[in-house]
Amino acid sequence: MTAPGLSVPRARGEEVRQELLDAGILRVDFEILREGDHLVFPLSGEPSSLPSGWGDVVQREFPRHERKGPMQYRDLLAWDDRLKDALPRAFDVVGDIVLLRLPPELDDRKGEVGDALLRFVPGARIVGLDHGVHGPERRRTVERIAGTGGWRTRHRENGLEIEVDIERAYFSPRLAREHARVAEATRPGEAVYDLCCGVGPFSLTIARAGRAARVTAVDSNPEAVALLAESLARTMHGERVTPLATSLEAFLPSASPVERVVMNLPHEGIKYLASVARTVAPGGSLHHYEVVSRTELSSRGNALVNLLAPEGRFVVQEQHVVHPYSPSADLVAFDLERAR
Numbered sequence: 001m002t003a004p005g006l007s008v009p010r011a012r013g014e015e016v017r018q019e020l021l022d023a024g025i026l027r028v029d030f031e032i033l034r035e036g037d038h039l040v041f042p043l044s045g046e047p048s049s050l051p052s053g054w055g056d057v058v059q060r061e062f063p064r065h066e067r068k069g070p071m072q073y074r075d076l077l078a079w080d081d082r083l084k085d086a087l088p089r090a091f092d093v094v095g096d097i098v099l100l101r102l103p104p105e106l107d108d109r110k111g112e113v114g115d116a117l118l119r120f121v122p123g124a125r126i127v128g129l130d131h132g133v134h135g136p137e138r139r140r141t142v143e144r145i146a147g148t149g150g151w152r153t154r155h156r157e158n159g160l161e162i163e164v165d166i167e168r169a170y171f172s173p174r175l176a177r178e179h180a181r182v183a184e185a186t187r188p189g190e191a192v193y194d195l196c197c198g199v200g201p202f203s204l205t206i207a208r209a210g211r212a213a214r215v216t217a218v219d220s221n222p223e224a225v226a227l228l229a230e231s232l233a234r235t236m237h238g239e240r241v242t243p244l245a246t247s248l249e250a251f252l253p254s255a256s257p258v259e260r261v262v263m264n265l266p267h268e269g270i271k272y273l274a275s276v277a278r279t280v281a282p283g284g285s286l287h288h289y290e291v292v293s294r295t296e297l298s299s300r301g302n303a304l305v306n307l308l309a310p311e312g313r314f315v316v317q318e319q320h321v322v323h324p325y326s327p328s329a330d331l332v333a334f335d336l337e338r339a340r
């Protein structure tokens, strides 16, 4: 049957599948098509509602799903429909760890949900309830509900292997497309700062792309920086990245300007933005991430440009929603270019 589909590179397949599930527009009764190095996901919703940059919308003939096993993890639970409706559709997979959030009314059934996910997700070792990130280092509080072992794992994205410990250092599997996008934007010979690098997904992806001459990766969480150092040892061009366990407060005052700066500190970043902007060379780019209320989405780019005016002339080269953050706010990427 002919239906709209979203064509994306295979390397982003799992991430996009999760995003489409989150958005409730993945058609689960049709098969996903494999076309060379691309996957085409069948869409049930209105393709025009997809954020820009998610992939190319195409029309395809999709065969009906003939999967022998369950199509969704909820199919493994012998619950009545009312209870199943309270289950979240989406969950995150980080390496061999499955993470999800449950509404309080399902708290006494969390073990059953964990067991279902453990059976449903190929290669899953442990399932945890995600109680959110906290503190300046954005460490995650997780509660094991099924499986065994700890929260240390190796996550694969964009052809990379990233050492992760979800309790000790921040990591989100929902940013893979951003990591790839920033790496693709990097030009030959550039010097890059990855500020608030966490376990270093931006630095690793930029290094692997092979164009940056050097990357300085800065984070105040020494455990995050140690994980990055481990991943670098196994990454092509990893020697071009210098991981530094230090704070922005200590690093920024003596940092010389570079061609590209990434700062993914969505809640607190604004207080450093002016000092970070001083480290962007003329003609260079600043990739800034921020949680923005939907009512401010259209005006926020100009507000940032005005805020940075005392430091230099910046223009918004690109702005897009990375993913929804709450019912009224989104995580937004701003690419700010400094005039020459």
Ligand SMILES: C[S@@+](CC[C@H](N)C(=O)[O-])C[C@H]1O[C@@H](n2cnc3c(N)ncnc32)[C@H](O)[C@@H]1O
Pocket: 136, 137, 138, 169, 170, 171, 172, 175, 195, 196, 197, 198, 199, 200, 201, 202, 218, 219, 220, 221, 224, 246, 247, 248, 249, 264, 265, 266
């Ligand atoms: C949202 S995480 C982003 C991690 C990484 N860039 C990524 O995309 O996965 C923010 C990171 O900022 C670091 N951080 C917070 N405040 C900082 C500061 N003042 N100086 C340096 N790093 C800081 C935290 O330790 C955390 O790893």
